[in-house]
Amino acid sequence: MKKGGKKMEETGEKKQYVTIKDIAEYVGVSTATVSLALSRNPRIPDETREKIIDAAKKLGYRPSTLARGLVKNKTYTIALVIPQIKRIFVQAYFALSVSGVYDELTEHGYKLLLEMASYEFVRRKRYLRLFRERSIDGMIYIGSTLYDTYLKEILEEGYPFVFVGSYLPDIKIPYVTGDNFKGGYIATKHLISCGYKRIGLITGSLNVVSAVDRFKGYKKALKENGFGFNPKFVEKGHFSEEGGYEAMKKLIKKKVDAVFAGNDLMAQGAYRAIKESGLRIPQDIGVVGMDDLPSASLLDPPLTTVKYPIYEMGRVGVKKLIEMSEKGIISYFEEVLPVKLIFRKSTSKVR
Amino acid sequence: MKKGGKKMEETGEKKQYVTIKDIAEYVGVSTATVSLALSRNPRIPDETREKIIDAAKKLGYRPSTLARGLVKNKTYTIALVIPQIKRIFVQAYFALSVSGVYDELTEHGYKLLLEMASYEFVRRKRYLRLFRERSIDGMIYIGSTLYDTYLKEILEEGYPFVFVGSYLPDIKIPYVTGDNFKGGYIATKHLISCGYKRIGLITGSLNVVSAVDRFKGYKKALKENGFGFNPKFVEKGHFSEEGGYEAMKKLIKKKVDAVFAGNDLMAQGAYRAIKESGLRIPQDIGVVGMDDLPSASLLDPPLTTVKYPIYEMGRVGVKKLIEMSEKGIISYFEEVLPVKLIFRKSTSKVR
């Protein structure tokens, strides 16, 4: 078949979309000119450009992301991987991270592919497949556990990847988190400075690194202030309301007069246990949470907690990821965002 | 430049991916044969097919979704639109729907693009853009309100679209929901048959159709059983725990002896109000919720509620959507999944 000229124009019965070719014909220029004009290339004079842009608008042209992606070898979509959502206790936490990720992506013109870290996801190596099939430009993983070491494969193959809200000790995968250690530290120190003496800890599952670091901060604050660390004062709450409740019941028996709950949800459970025992917050037992979820200020009494920058982490993670992807260089970094104490009514000076 | 032969083989410094061309060269066949063999076309003899598949494996071949999408004019991804997640009170509800959608999509080999129905989403008509730019094959919208009528544009342009968990009265957009009317009906009837006499309703915001239908079911059950409908016994709870709490406080003043809460979260809020007033569930006040979230059975006492098929709706919606997309025919349907009463401890025979 000859090039140029008109080829099979009569068979175009059900052309589906407006393409640059249509615009080119309409305006009477070549597709190259259209492409250049549409991407605001300065070598196309204003007049031509305007004409082309007008035509594009009039015809309702929208570029094919597929075609563009094919030539540019970019998809402008990144995958967000979250733990299996059905099993997630702390949904508010994830809702907030997802928002941060989504907002930042959208501002950069990127799309968000959602993935769950299911058994199949791991076993079938979907985390690699998505890259290899050129479905994504990068990946964000929220809320990994210490077992997720297989993820290092992604960086080994040279794909952009960053953790948000967690990291893997000893494995150099870039991450952005909040300062968990400092959070545990200032929460505990606050309780100490209020005058509480027997300070318990309700910790999340210790297979997630943020819980471990919050724990460490708690310990450090105790030791630094001449309090011995008493392992009996530590109970696991598994990040859930129910877990916090059960843990607090045990701590009450051990006569703690204050507790640092590893997240707001467990603090809420602790509230329930404390109230059921007829004790008062903060007079009999002081409570500090962590995260500062929207619900924290609605509790009765409003919860003193450590603001953890969940939303911000998502944004920063995406910014860094896009940078990596667009520069084409995979670099390691550790970004630790600050936390701060939000003083409300669940703690107060005592004695 | 001549066709065939070797073209610029020496410039291939940084070839990024293995393509069918690589396989073709490796095996010594044409790319056409490779493509056919890989798609298990029967006209390629077993032996050749095996050789090609082995080579593909050895070379680590993965097809480019971009290239495939371009020729097939399909992306194998669908967009899931949810209300702005930060503002969502009922996160467990959405977590469950998203799971259903994700699981079904994954089983069909589809990917999930997450979108938030933000102001920008609407204003910039992202819901159309995604189709026009060929980023998606179809769209699912979860939790729409009665104001979302602009969405009919999507079907008008001939793109596959379905609502999950809601619908627009008078607008023919296909949907799958649970039976909200029946849910309200059996919940109320259950309270009546327990012997409760003054049955209140805590309703969600009436700009979402599921709340309206649950309300209607409540009314119908009352009337059918010789109870007058008393508008004073209806309070708005806005779907949230806090809203349920406030609404219940008002209803207690009005001396209701039972309440149907339009969802489990508001029921939980009602619990709080009831307990604070020193009343007992179910002896003084019977409570029925709706949804049957995982938390419902954990409440004290375990909540009698109506199971709403949230997860299943997501799956069915996707199944229907993919069908539409693959058959290429846009059809209207109304799929209403059954609900059922889950009898637990927050209701019992009285008097």
Next chain:
DNA sequence: TTGTAAGCGTTATCAA
């Protein structure tokens, strides 16, 4: 200033 044509990685239509 604009046009031609190669190329991105597939699928699919012919012919051989």
Next chain:
DNA sequence: TTGATAACGCTTACAA
């Protein structure tokens, strides 16, 4: 049974 090659819709190097 297999191979050329057009086509998908775009970008871009090179020519004109």
